[in-house]
Amino acid sequence: MRSSDTPGRHVLFLNWRDTGNPEGGGSEVYVERVAAELVSRGHRVTVLCAAYPGAAGEELTGSGVRLLRRGGRHTVYLRAAVAWLAGWLGLGAVARRPYGMPDLVVDVGNGLPFLCPLYTRRPVIALVHHVHREQWPVVLGARAARIGWWIESRLAVRVYRRCRYVTVSSATRDELAGLGVDPARVTVIHNGTPELVGRPAPRATEPTLIVLGRLVPHKRVELALRAVAELAPRFPTIRLVVAGQGWWEERLRQVAGELGIAGRVRFTGYVTDTDKHALLSSAWLALTPSLKEGWGLTIVEAGAAGTPAVAFRSAGGVAEAIRDGVTGLLAADEDDFVARVGELLADDVRRLAMGEAARAHAATFTWPVAGARFAGLVTVLAGEPVPAPATARLAP
CATH class of the missing domain: 3.40.50.2000 (Glycogen Phosphorylase B;)
Incomplete structure (x- = not known):
């Protein structure tokens, strides 16, 4: 005061x-x-x-x-x-x-x-x-x-x-x-870091990814859809939750259909804070394929729920929201992005350790x-x- x-x-x-x-x-x-x-x-x-x-x-x-x-x-x-x-x-x-x-x-x-x-x-x-x-x-x-x-x-x-x-x-x-x-x-x-509202959901039993944010072109949710399509042969039960709303949603649905993964993608539309907490805590990884972010608020929100993130090294402030190799991974390009997601999905021990480190990291920002x-x-x-x-x- x-x-x-x-x-x-x-x-x-x-x-x-x-x-x-x-x-x-x-x-x-x-x-x-x-x-x-x-x-x-x-x-x-x-x-x-x-x-x-x-x-x-x-x-x-x-x-x-x-x-x-x-x-x-x-x-x-x-x-x-x-x-x-x-x-x-x-x-x-x-x-x-x-x-x-x-x-x-x-x-x-x-x-x-x-x-x-x-x-x-x-x-x-x-x-x-x-x-x-x-x-x-x-x-x-x-x-x-x-x-x-x-x-x-x-x-x-x-x-x-x-x-x-x-x-x-x-x-x-x-x-x-x-x-x-x-x-x-x-x-x-x-x-x-926004406070978490409601009780956390249990971690999903199948590989589950989440993209949280506005659905507009520069958020590049298409890259998350591509990751699911390319990783599906390795992870047959892989799923993606797209949480948020925006005028680009219809195009994203079309892309999911074109990639043959419409049945693996759930578009939630607007989510309440309680639902957001449940979705973040149940996901295995949070993806931030955005072209540029000043900080990466959704990254630390996911971290607060114990969920590590994957983003692009060139995307501005996300390189500070994520401690590369500790609380998540930063990719060099689009192919590397897919590879990094697959790397963490395949390594339960490393992914869970990153989630706990992400939780501690998120708590330092108030x-x-x-x-x-x-x-x-x-x-x-x-x-x-x-x-x-x-x-x-x-x-x-």
């Missing part, structure tokens, strides 16, 4: 989505868990994010975080700027009681940042989970990908050049350095530690003088 002589601050997070959004993922979990920790330390927190069907425009979470949903998937960026500028006149949602205008803004960049230094003179923290260089061509067409990458790698670096950065792994800090961001301005604050580090930055930065808006700094 904050000390009695440290005033609470109003912290505004600008984030693309919230955890209730059907497309929400690890980034949203991080924001809301850190926000809840800030509230527990006496701060007031607002998260401005995109609206979605069925969601209230304003909501107070059980942890005391105020959610404001404005705009949609693409227009939330403009609505954030409008809300802020209207707030200077006392008219906007950001300025509405009971919190008043924010003392500090956390601008969360999920590929596209909010670029809020262009319109605010409040202190800004740029929160970057990972750099999206490899993901732009997968998510968008070639021309749009070039524009997105230019915004992320050139424009954003210039706009935030006087701001403090926070990221979730040393790998992302190194990537930001490659874009010209001074590592001295980047603070690494790891994810905590949300209170992450929240305390973030709160320290808020206390320091909210009291610093702020330079003129970035519009003036961008003038030639």
